[in-house]
Amino acid sequence: MLFVKNNDNTQRLALPAQPRQFEMFIDGQWTRGAALKQVTRSSPAHQVPVSVYQSGTLDDVEQAVAAARRAFDHGPWAKSGGAYRAGVLLRTAELIRQHSEALALCETLETGKPISQSRGEVLGAADIWEYAAGQARALHGDAFNNLGDSLLGLVTREPVGVVGLITPWNFPFFILAERLPFILASGCTVVAKPSELTSGTTLMLAELMQEAGLPQGVLNVLTGSGSLLGQAISEHAEIDMVSFTGSTEVGRLTMAAAAGNMKKLGLELGGKNPQVVFADADLDAAADAIVFGICFNAGQCCVSGSRLLVERSVEQALTEKVCALIGKVRIGEPLEEGTQVGSITEARHLERVLGYIEQGRREGARVVCGGQRIESATGMYLQPTVFADVTPQMVIAREEIFGPVLTITAFDDFEHAMALANDTPFGLAASIWSRDLQTALQAMRQIKAGRVWVNTTIAGGPELPSGGFKQSGIGRETGRYGVEEYTELKSVHVQMGARTPWVNA
Numbered sequence: 001m002l003f004v005k006n007n008d009n010t011q012r013l014a015l016p017a018q019p020r021q022f023e024m025f026i027d028g029q030w031t032r033g034a035a036l037k038q039v040t041r042s043s044p045a046h047q048v049p050v051s052v053y054q055s056g057t058l059d060d061v062e063q064a065v066a067a068a069r070r071a072f073d074h075g076p077w078a079k080s081g082g083a084y085r086a087g088v089l090l091r092t093a094e095l096i097r098q099h100s101e102a103l104a105l106c107e108t109l110e111t112g113k114p115i116s117q118s119r120g121e122v123l124g125a126a127d128i129w130e131y132a133a134g135q136a137r138a139l140h141g142d143a144f145n146n147l148g149d150s151l152l153g154l155v156t157r158e159p160v161g162v163v164g165l166i167t168p169w170n171f172p173f174f175i176l177a178e179r180l181p182f183i184l185a186s187g188c189t190v191v192a193k194p195s196e197l198t199s200g201t202t203l204m205l206a207e208l209m210q211e212a213g214l215p216q217g218v219l220n221v222l223t224g225s226g227s228l229l230g231q232a233i234s235e236h237a238e239i240d241m242v243s244f245t246g247s248t249e250v251g252r253l254t255m256a257a258a259a260g261n262m263k264k265l266g267l268e269l270g271g272k273n274p275q276v277v278f279a280d281a282d283l284d285a286a287a288d289a290i291v292f293g294i295c296f297n298a299g300q301c302c303v304s305g306s307r308l309l310v311e312r313s314v315e316q317a318l319t320e321k322v323c324a325l326i327g328k329v330r331i332g333e334p335l336e337e338g339t340q341v342g343s344i345t346e347a348r349h350l351e352r353v354l355g356y357i358e359q360g361r362r363e364g365a366r367v368v369c370g371g372q373r374i375e376s377a378t379g380m381y382l383q384p385t386v387f388a389d390v391t392p393q394m395v396i397a398r399e400e401i402f403g404p405v406l407t408i409t410a411f412d413d414f415e416h417a418m419a420l421a422n423d424t425p426f427g428l429a430a431s432i433w434s435r436d437l438q439t440a441l442q443a444m445r446q447i448k449a450g451r452v453w454v455n456t457t458i459a460g461g462p463e464l465p466s467g468g469f470k471q472s473g474i475g476r477e478t479g480r481y482g483v484e485e486y487t488e489l490k491s492v493h494v495q496m497g498a499r500t501p502w503v504n505a
C-alpha cells in the first residue's frame with residue numbers, strides 16, 4: 001500500500017485520473033478483509049470519483065478488535081514507557097509535515113473544503129501530534145504522604161485498554177488529531193472507524209504511523225457503514241471505551257450500545273453556539289468574527305457561532321455590517337488558492353440545510369442576506385444566509401443546522417442575554433463581545449458551555465481542553481485532560497509498618 005509515499009510535497013493540485021484504491025488496516029496489514037463490496041467517494045465539488053473504500057463487515061470488526069486486544073494485553077505499546085510512545089508520535093508528526101500536500105489534497109477532494117484550509121488543518125494536526133507526544137511523557141499520578149506514619153497512598157494512572165474511535169466527516173484529519181495521539185499517548189490501542197464519506201486521510205495516517213514504527217495491532221482502521229461498524233464497535237464486549245464524535249442522535253445510540261459492558265464513553269456532539277454581542281463591543285471586530293464563525297467550513301462545524309444574540313440598540317448596525325462582509329466572502333472551487341468557503345460535503349446534507357432555510361421562511365423569520373444555492377455545474381455551494389427577527393422558539397434557533405445559516409435575536413439587558421444564551425439543550429461553545437471586563441467575565445461565568453471565547457471566536461490550540469456541557473457531550477479532548485480521559489485511576493494503599501490487628505486487638 002502506498003497511499004501517501006508516492007505523493008511528496010511537490011505534487012500538483014489536480015483531480016485524479018483514477019480514484020485512489022484504499023484497503024483497511026488491520027493488525028499491521030493492509031487488507032480487503034471480508035468485504036465483498038466497495039464504496040466509491042466522489043469529490044462533492046466536482047462529482048469526480050476520488051476514493052474507493054472497502055465496505056467492512058462484522059467479521060472485520062472481530063479481526064480488528066482481536067488485534068487491538070492482543071496488542072494491548074501482550075504487545076509492547078502499553079508496557080513500554082511514555083518516551084517510547086512519544087518517539088512514535090513525534091515521528092508521525094514529522095511524516096505528516098513531510099506529506100502535508102498529499103493529505104491536504106485528499107481532504108479537500110473528499111470534503112469539498114478549500115485547499116488553503118485543508119493545509120492549515122493538516123499542519124495544525126501535526127502540531128497537535130507533537131503536543132500529545134509531550135503528554136505521553138508528562139502523564140503521571142499522585143502520592144499521599146500525609147496518611148500517618150504507617151500508610152502511603154499512591155494514585156496511579158493506567159491506560160483504559162482498547163478504544164473504539166468513531167469520527168465524522170467535517171474535519172476528518174483534525175478531529176482525528178484531537179483524539180488519536182492522546183489515546184495512543186496514554187498507552188491504549190485503537191479500532192478506528194472514520195466517516196464513510198471521508199476515510200482517506202485516516203488510512204493515509206495509518207500508513208505514516210506504520211513507517212513511524214507503530215507496533216502491529218496498536219491502530220486498526222475499518223471503513224464502511226456507520227450503522228453497521230460503528231454500532232458493532234460501540235456494542236463490543238472486548239472494547240473498553242468508545243470515543244464518538246458526530247450527531248447528538250447517533251451519540252445517544254452509542255451510549256445505549258455502550259451500556260452492555262459499561263464502556264467508558266467520550267462524546268462530542270452537536271452545538272447551537274451563541275455569539276453574544278453587547279452594545280459596547282467593537283462591532284467591526286465582532287462582525288468579522290461572526291462572518292468567520294458561520295462561514296468557516298461552510299458552517300459544518302460543531303463550534304460554529306450560529307446564534308447571534310445582540311443588544312437591541314446595536315442590532316441594526318451589526319446586521320448591516322455582517323451582511324456587508326458576507327457579500328465579500330470568496331465561495332467556490334475548493335482547489336483555487338483564494339477560495340474561503342468550498343462545497344457542502346454531501347448532497348443529502350445540502351438538502352437538509354436548504355430544508356432549514358425553507359423552514360425559517362415559513363416560521364416568519366426574515367432573510368436579510370443569502371438564502372439560495374449558488375449555481376454551479378458540479379459543486380454544492382450555498383449563499384451564507386442570515387435570518388433576522390428570529391424568536392427563540394423557532395426551529396432554526398433551536399436545532400443544529402450545520403450549514404452557513406445565522407439567526408439573529410435581539411436582547412434587552414444582561415439577564416435577557418444570558419437566558420437566551422442558555423436556552424438550548426446544547427452547551428458546546430459560546431463567544432462574548434464586550435469592552436467591559438465585568439460584563440465579559442460575568443457572561444463567561446453564566447453561560448453553560450465547554451468553550452468560551454471573549455472578543456474572538458474559534459481560536460486556540462491543543463493546550464486547552466474541548467468538549468461540551470449538557471447534550472453536547474461527555475468528557476474532554478486535548479490538553480492534559482485529553483490524555484487523562486483515556487486512563488483509569490487506581491488508588492494504592494501501602495502499609496509501611498506493622499498493621500494494627502483486628503481479631504487479636
Ligand code: TXE
Pocket residue numbers: 166167168169170193194195196225226227228229230231234245246247248250251253254268269270271301302349400401402
Ligand atoms: O452524523 P453521524 P452525520 C451533526 C450535524 C449533522 C448531523 C448529521 O448536525 O448535520 O450530525 O451528520 C458514524 N453507531 N454532526 O449523519 O451519523 C458515522 O459513520 C455508531 C455534528 O454524518 O452522527 C460517522 O463515522 N456510529 C458533528 C459518525 O458516526 C455511527 C460532526 C458521525 O455520523 C452510527 C458531524 C451508529 N449507529 C455531524 N451511525 C460535530 N459535533 O462536529 C453512524 N455512525
